[in-house]
Amino acid sequence: MDEPASASIRHVVTEADTAAALGSGDLAVLGTPRLLAWCEEATCAALELPQGRTSVGTRVEVEHLLPSPVGATISARAELVRSDGRMVTFRVVALDQHEAVVGTGEIRRVVVDRARFLDRLRPVED
Template sequence: MRFTVTDADTAAALGSGSLPVLGTPRLLAWCEAATCAAIEPVLAEGATSVGTRVSVEHLLASAVGQEVEVTASSVYADGRLHRFTVAARHLGGNGKVVASGEVTRVVVDAERFLSRL
């Protein structure tokens, strides 16, 4: 997935810092979005997935206007449990790694899950 950092994505806007650079909460959301897209093709009708564990290192700052590519690759699947490695890189000339880590998702029946709340 590709994203462009906007003012709304910054640490200052998200309350996770005071600088006008990509905020870690937005980066985590992008990583989770990539895992949702990666798992979507294997979900049965009525099923969805929920995030249960995230471990991501935010390694490099990204300025407003910077394009970032986020990828998710399945590394483990056992029944309802799915684990993905995630990576974010700057697009354009340098391709530097912005973040890397792992996201775990569990497949659930959406209706049943919501009925338990």
């Protein structure tokens, strides 16, 4: 696994990203589930895995510190802080266009063989 030390992604908050739209509240501000998804997106971007390998989230601890209105630009950055075998741990931070910290935390992922992981799925019964 040859991963860069970090990666950043950037999104503009839309109505679809709000707490009201995501069911995590009733305000038209960036919803915590979307903030978390963007932080996880940054962790995935930081990993360069060989073909046939992927990573899955196993532990998330993120504090959502500031509200962000529709139209705000949010940059989420993930920095690799630990790699222990298949387990990788990232420090994440999300900043708005004014460089204010919107959220911060830690996300752990495990690197897995894609086919073996999917083979473990049980069929859904009707």
